Structures are given as structure tokens and as C-alpha cells.
Amino acid sequence: MTAEQRTDRMESLSDSAIMEKVRDGQVEKLAILFERHHVKIFNFFLRLTGSHNLSEDLVQDVFIRILKYRSTYEGKGKFTVWMYRVARNVHVDHLRKNKGTYNLEDQFEEPESKEDSPMHALEQKKDKELIQKALSQLPVKKREALILSRFQDMKYKEIAELFGCREGTIKASIHRAVKQLGEIYLELQGGVPS
């Protein structure tokens, strides 16, 4: 076990302990879990949807649901797996309500660039818009799995637990997702490799 994995496990242990306290009535302890994880969940939603405002709303919904369903927390497995399960449900419910689209004006909004060269900043902005657009064209499940693996530091095993399927399935699915994303990206570029 590497030092990183050990810290990981310790962190998740204390996450679980805190969540058990929240479940047993100390709801104010949820603030600790919020401070630890809200940026990560926010970025999960941001990469899924491409929208800043929507992602903030969805993060809020995740914590509302954690409170609402706190009594169902069993303390088995990693807290983050349970948390991302809630997050996925929040996202899927949002899509269902809005008939599969995000229906937002601020999608792919401009990030605040700190680059000094305006030309470089413009290029980066275009790149980002393009990759976000490509990502949004991936089927939801593939997109989720890819984002969890690429950005949210989740292992195949944890993603498999979250999706309720075998590790091998996730492995293959993420591989296909990356491949498909590459194809979509190429297509969006007009078939010209960058």
C-alpha cells in the first residue's frame, strides 16, 4: 500500500465516521464534508454539464439529498462512492426534468483566463469549448465514467462499485469512451488533426 493510498483510506474512514454522526443527528457536521468535497463535486458537474451556475445548483442539491437520506447511510465502503452515487442521481434527475438537455445559456461559458497573451488565451478558450462540446456528446454513462476516472481520482474498482457492475466492464467502457471522445473531437475539428 502506498502512502497515498493509506492517506486515502484514512480520509475515507473519517469521512464515514463524520457521515455516521450526521446520520445519527449531528447534522451540523455535514459542514465538514461540504468543505472537504464540494469543490470536487462541483468540478464533476462542471465537466459533465459545462455550466458553472447549473453545477453550483447541483452541488447544493447533492447536500440537500445527503441530509434528506442521511438515515439510509450504512457506513459500508468509501463515503465518496456513496456521495458520487447521490451526485449521479441528482444529475440524472436534472436531465430527466429537462428532457435530456441542459437548456442553459451559460453553457461553455468563458473561463477567467490568467494567461497574459490574448492570443494564447483565445486559443485555450477555443480548445476548452471544443473538448467540452465533444464530452457533452458522449452518452451520459460513458461521460460519467470517463470523468470519474480522469478527474475525480477514482479507481476502476470504486467506479465499478458506484455503477454496480464488474471492474472489467468499467475498464472496457472507459477505454471505448476515450476512443469515442477522440473521434467526436476530431469530427468537431472538421476532421483535421490538431
Place this chain on the structure above:
Amino acid sequence: MTCSNIQERFVEYLTGQLSEKESEEIRAHVAECSDCRRELESLTEIWTKLGVLKEERPGDRLRTRFYSMLETYKLAEEEKIRKEREGLFSRLKNLWPRKPVFQFALTLGMLVLGLVIGNVWTVIPQQETVNTALADEVQTMRQTLAASLIDQGSASERLQGINMSYTLVDPDDKLLDKLLSTLNSDPSVNVRLAAVEALYLFHDHPKVKKGLIDSLSRQSSPMVQAALIDLMVSIRERRAVDALKSLLEQEDLNPEIKDRAEKGIQRLSF
């Protein structure tokens, strides 16, 4: 290892989830296989490209909203608990009827219930009184019987009467007088000894104490004298010292009794 096996592990290779040995296998394979090399290159390109989606910070609004939501939730939970408690109280309150007629009926019912309970309660001591009266009656009968037996001619009947007096809790003056006179004047030594034992049980009675002390000088039998001396010592009757001293003055006193009386005086004076 087949190409598809290798390709399936490309993402793990890119995320650094493979061991050094496994990574080496991948590198060795792509160095040989151009298809896999192209595949890894294109995957690496898009994987790297995803890096432009940098981690961003949510606005401060998110934190503000979260804390106000948490506060609202906490207050709502506290309110819920308060309401549950109140609910219990109001359910009790609801048991009280609204209509005056029913209120009256309920009050009447309570009153009747109270009376019934009160009645049951008072019946029990009454029964106790009955029991006590019965016991008293038995006691009186025994006393009469004991007294009449003591008056009988035969020694065995007199003994029986004295034995019966053992069972009495609080014998009356008449029976005590009879026991004392038996102690002083019964011709049988055995009867007199039995009287000493019976009177020992009632020695708390002032009359009995005085009678026992007075009796000491009247006894002629050494056995009765010894029994009386022992009794005085065991009840620690200090007033008996004078009676014992006058007993010692008797000329024909049994030496054993003398000795016992002297020891008794010592122990009582101590």
C-alpha cells in the same frame, strides 16, 4: 498478450494505475506493434487534451447557500422534535371530552372509581381489626385456662397451666399474681422451677421483677434459689443485690448457693 488485452489497459497506463512491470509490458508491446502504438498515441492525445478542463472554483454563493440550507434544516428538525412532544401532550388533552355532559359523566365516573378504591382500601384494616379481636379472645381464653389449670390439684396439671402461660404475649395481672404465688408456695419443686422460667419471659413487667426479688428470701429449695439467682444475673437486675446479700445471711444456706450468690453480687455490682 493480445493487442486488445494491451489496449484495454491503456487508460490505466495513462492514469498511472499500473505497476512498473505492467507499464514496461505496455511499452515493450507498443515498441513492436504499430497499430497499438497509433492507438496509444491517439488516446494519449485526447487524454491530455482533457487537461484543459482545469479544476475551477465555485462561486462564494455556493458556500453561503449551503450554510443557510443547513441552518434551515437544523431548525426544521428541532421544530419537528418540539411538535412531536407537543403532539403527545395534545393527545392527552384530547382525552378530555368537549361536551359538558360528557365532562360531567367523566367526573362522576372518576368519583365513583375513587369511592370504590377508597372502600376496598378501608375494608382491609377492618378485617385486621377482626383478626386482632379474635387473637385477643384466644389470648383471654388461654389465660383463663392457664389460671384454672394452675389452681388444679395435680402437679402435672399445674405444670400444664404454667406451660400454657408461656404462649401468652401479654398476660393479665391475675395470671401473673397466680404465677408469683405458685413460685412462692407451690409444694412441688418442679412446678416452682417452671414458674421461674415462665416469669422470666415476663420480667419486663415491674410487678414480676419485684415479685422475683422478694421471692428469693422465701425459697428453701437450693434448685429454685439457684434458678432465681441465675435469672437475676441474666436480666442484670441491680436491685436484687440487697436480696442476695440477705440470702447470704441465712445460716443454713447451701454452700453451693452461697458461692453462686456471691458471684451474682459481684457480677451485678460490676
